Amino acid sequence: MPLDLDWVARVQANTSAIERRAASLPGRRTVKKTYQAAWLARAITLIDLTTLAGDDTPGRVRRLCAKARQPVRADLLDTLGLPPITTGAVCVYHDMVETAVEALRGSGIPVAAVSTGFPAGLSPFHLRVAEITESVKAGAAEIDIVISRRHVLTGNWQALYDEMKEFRAACGEAHVKAILATGELGTLRNVARASLVCMMAGADFIKTSTGKESVNATLPVSLTMVRAIRAYEAATGIKVGYKPAGGISKAKDALVYMALMKEELGNRWLQPDLFRFGASSLLGDIERQLEHHATGAYSASYRHPMA
Numbered sequence: 571m572p573l574d575l576d577w578v579a580r581v582q583a584n585t586s587a588i589e590r591r592a593a594s595l596p597g598r599r600t601v602k603k604t605y606q607a608a609w610l611a612r613a614i615t616l617i618d619l620t621t622l623a624g625d626d627t628p629g630r631v632r633r634l635c636a637k638a639r640q641p642v643r644a645d646l647l648d649t650l651g652l653p654p655i656t657t658g659a660v661c662v663y664h665d666m667v668e669t670a671v672e673a674l675r676g677s678g679i680p681v682a683a684v685s686t687g688f689p690a691g692l693s694p695f696h697l698r699v700a701e702i703t704e705s706v707k708a709g710a711a712e713i714d715i716v717i718s719r720r721h722v723l724t725g726n727w728q729a730l731y732d733e734m735k736e737f738r739a740a741c742g743e744a745h746v747k748a749i750l751a752t753g754e755l756g757t758l759r760n761v762a763r764a765s766l767v768c769m770m771a772g773a774d775f776i777k778t779s780t781g782k783e784s785v786n787a788t789l790p791v792s793l794t795m796v797r798a799i800r801a802y803e804a805a806t807g808i809k810v811g812y813k814p815a816g817g818i819s820k821a822k823d824a825l826v827y828m829a830l831m832k833e834e835l836g837n838r839w840l841q842p843d844l845f846r847f848g849a850s851s852l853l854g855d856i857e858r859q860l861e862h863h864a865t866g867a868y869s870a871s872y873r874h875p876m877a
């Protein structure tokens with residue numbers, strides 16, 4: 571849609587109310603027993619299984635892809651009466667896209683690439699656009715772009731809109747997730763406004779963080795962003811997805827995020843086309859919890875290596 575600056579200017583965020591509501595979630599909402607096992611299995615299908623490290627190698631990416639294809643031991647799934655599952659996607663740097671596409675061939679698992687000068691997004695603009703084009707050409711079905719934080723910090727909503735619109739166009743058929751790097755945006759009002767502008771410019775998902783900021787996904791930021799998604803759907807009928815990312819490594823945290831989505835946006839946002847966790851180590855803890863459900867005993871985390 572065109573940029574609606576009046577709507578952007580009207581956006582408010584009541585920080586203390588948001589913090590109160592976010593703080594009430596972990597204590598109030600838990601699922602137990604077989605329901606918990608079912609929620610955790612669902613959580614696995616929502617993970618963008620990620621490796622974004624300077625020392626990534628094709629071997630590590632291939633092992634990660636094998637894990638994405640079979641995230642939980644078959645005998646555990648059998649004991650729990652769960653069908654075979656896979657992760658939602660595998661998320662890598664551009665250089666690793668071809669390796670991941672090859673390793674996931676036939677699985678139906680999409681490859682997500684972080685493009686546009688991830689994580690700072692400060693390389694020349696034409697190179698950021700070219701990086702998207704290259705990642706799509708290499709087979710990435712999803713592109714995670716990073717926005718220019720300075721456009722938010724200086725209130726230049728037109729520049730943010732134009733940038734996002736161009737990234738959207740370069741993605742073509744690929745889904746685009748807009749990484750806001752919320753830990754660097756200063757206020758929750760900025761987070762709400764940036765969310766709205768990215769949605770107006772065509773983002774399929776809005777995502778909290780690169781995982782490289784000093785503060786990554788948090789519940790107050792998530793509440794702010796999912797309320798923006800709710801407002802955007804109410805006004806336009808368009809459903810935008812949500813991806814909290816960075817520092818989510820415990821099964822119980824995943825359950826809290828899922829409860830937030832269910833309460834704020836409904837069950838529809840607990841499907842992989844509208845919700846993902848960006849996480850490199852969450853799967854290991856979920857596997858441990860599922861093993862506990864199946865056997866009654868906890869295994870050591872080294873028994874659930876990622877890659």
Ligand SMILES: O=C[C@H](O)COP(=O)(O)O
Binds near residue numbers: 661851
């Ligand atoms: O988008 C994914 C994040 O980079 C993963 O962050 P994490 O390593 O803290 O799970």
